Amino acid sequence: MSEIVIDRITSSLPDFLAKQEFSKIAVLVDEHTKELCLPLISEHLPPHSLIEIPSGEVNKTLDTCQSIWSELTNQGVDRKGLLINLGGGVIGDMGGFCAATYKRGIAFINIPTTLLAAVDASAGGKLGIDFNGFKNHIGLFQEPAAVLIDPLFLQTLPERELRSGFSEVIKHGLIADKDYFHQVTAEQLNQSNWNAVIAHSVHIKNEVVKNDPRESGLRKILNFGHTIGHGIETHFLGTDKHLLHGEAIAIGMICEGFLSKKLCGLSEDELNELVSIIKGIYGKVEIAKSDFVPIIKNMYQDKKSTNGLLNHSLLKSIGEATYDIAVDEKDVLDALFYYNQLPD
Ligand SMILES: NC(=O)c1ccc[n+]([C@@H]2O[C@H](COP(=O)([O-])OP(=O)(O)OC[C@H]3O[C@@H](n4cnc5c(N)ncnc54)[C@H](O)[C@@H]3O)[C@@H](O)[C@H]2O)c1
Ligand SMILES: [Zn+2]
Structure with a gap:
C-alpha cells in the first residue's frame, strides 16, 4: 500500500x-489546477517540467494519454523520473495510467486537489481512462509511491465539485459506518473539519483495499451506487445534461438502495x-424513460458484470454492504422507475 499523508x-x-x-x-x-493549486506547491518543488491537459471527464481519453506520453518523451523523462499528479480524480486516474x-x-x-x-480516487x-465512451474501460492496478x-x-x-466528492463520503458511511453516515450527513457540505472527514474516509477505504487490493471480492463494496451510477454517468457524458461523477453516483445509490431493499x-x-438525505443534497435529476434502456446497456x-449478469454491491443495512448480487434487468428498470417517480 502506498504511503498516505494528510498534512500541510x-x-x-x-x-x-x-x-x-x-x-x-x-x-x-x-488549466484549473495550474492556476489555483500549482502556486501552493511550486516553491517546494525542485526544478521540474509541466504537462498541461484540458480538464474534465470528456478528456479522460487515449488521445490525452498520447499527449502526456509525448510530453514525457519530449521532456526526456527516463525510468528514474517522477510524475506528480496535481489535480482531481481525472488527473490521478489518467496520470497514474x-x-x-x-x-x-x-x-x-x-x-489530490478535489x-x-x-x-x-x-x-x-x-x-x-474511458474508452469508446465506457467508464474506466482501459486501465490497471498500480499504487502511487505516495498520496499527499x-x-x-x-x-x-467550486461548490458543485465539493458536493460531487461528498457522495463518496456518504458512500463510505453507507457501506461501512452507520454513525459516520449520520454525522457527515447532518453537517452536509458545512463540515467544520474536512481533515477529520478525509482521514476517516481514507481509513475506511484503506481497510477494505488492504484486504482485497485486486478487487476479487470484498473491495467490490466500494462500488455501491456505481453499477447504475456509471451507466448513468456514461449515458450523459459529453451531452448538455452531463453529470459529475459524484452526482451520477448519488442517483446510483438511490437506485441501488431500492435494490438493496428488494434483494x-x-x-x-x-x-x-x-433517499431523503441524498435527494436533500443532490436534488432530483430528470431522467427520461427513453434513457433507461441505453443506461442498462452501458x-x-x-x-463487476460478468457472463451477462448485472452484478451489484448492495446494502444489508446502513453501515453494512454485500457484493456479487446478480440483478436482472427488470429489477434494474424498476429501480430507475423508482427514482423517476420520486417527488421533486
Ligand atoms: N481510481 C479510483 O479509485 C476512483 C474513485 C472514484 C472516482 N474516480 C474517478 O475520479 C474522477 C472524478 O474525479 P473529480 O471529481 O476529482 O473530477 P476532476 O478531476 O474532473 O476535477 C473536477 C474539476 O475540478 C477542477 N479542480 C480540481 N482541483 C481544484 C481546486 N483545488 N480548485 C478549483 N478547481 C479544481 C478540475 O480542474 C476539474 O475541472 C472520475 O473520472 C472517476 O471515475 C476514481
Ligand atoms: Zn466513485
Whole structure:
C-alpha cells in the first residue's frame, strides 16, 4: 500500500522528495489546477517540467494519454523520473495510467486537489481512462509511491465539485459506518473539519483495499451506487445534461438502495432515510424513460458484470454492504422507475 499523508503540503512534499532521488520531475496539471493549486506547491518543488491537459471527464481519453506520453518523451523523462499528479480524480486516474505504462512504469505520486480525489480516487491504485465512451474501460492496478493530501486545496473548489466528492463520503458511511453516515450527513457540505472527514474516509477505504487490493471480492463494496451510477454517468457524458461523477453516483445509490431493499433486506425506514438525505443534497435529476434502456446497456460494460449478469454491491443495512448480487434487468428498470417517480 502506498504511503498516505494528510498534512500541510508545504511539509509533506519536501519530506517525500528528500527521501528519494529522481532523475526528472514532471507535474501533470489541468488549466484549473495550474492556476489555483500549482502556486501552493511550486516553491517546494525542485526544478521540474509541466504537462498541461484540458480538464474534465470528456478528456479522460487515449488521445490525452498520447499527449502526456509525448510530453514525457519530449521532456526526456527516463525510468528514474517522477510524475506528480496535481489535480482531481481525472488527473490521478489518467496520470497514474500514463506513468504506470510509460517505459513499463515510472514512479508517480498523487496530490489530490478535489474532495473526491482526496477521499477516494487518489488511493487504492485503480488507474485508467474511458474508452469508446465506457467508464474506466482501459486501465490497471498500480499504487502511487505516495498520496499527499492537504485540505487547503479545497478552498478554491467550486461548490458543485465539493458536493460531487461528498457522495463518496456518504458512500463510505453507507457501506461501512452507520454513525459516520449520520454525522457527515447532518453537517452536509458545512463540515467544520474536512481533515477529520478525509482521514476517516481514507481509513475506511484503506481497510477494505488492504484486504482485497485486486478487487476479487470484498473491495467490490466500494462500488455501491456505481453499477447504475456509471451507466448513468456514461449515458450523459459529453451531452448538455452531463453529470459529475459524484452526482451520477448519488442517483446510483438511490437506485441501488431500492435494490438493496428488494434483494438484501435493507429496511424500508433505512431506504427512506437514505433517499431523503441524498435527494436533500443532490436534488432530483430528470431522467427520461427513453434513457433507461441505453443506461442498462452501458451497465453490461461494468467491470463487476460478468457472463451477462448485472452484478451489484448492495446494502444489508446502513453501515453494512454485500457484493456479487446478480440483478436482472427488470429489477434494474424498476429501480430507475423508482427514482423517476420520486417527488421533486
Ligand atoms: N481510481 C479510483 O479509485 C476512483 C474513485 C472514484 C472516482 N474516480 C474517478 O475520479 C474522477 C472524478 O474525479 P473529480 O471529481 O476529482 O473530477 P476532476 O478531476 O474532473 O476535477 C473536477 C474539476 O475540478 C477542477 N479542480 C480540481 N482541483 C481544484 C481546486 N483545488 N480548485 C478549483 N478547481 C479544481 C478540475 O480542474 C476539474 O475541472 C472520475 O473520472 C472517476 O471515475 C476514481
Ligand atoms: Zn466513485
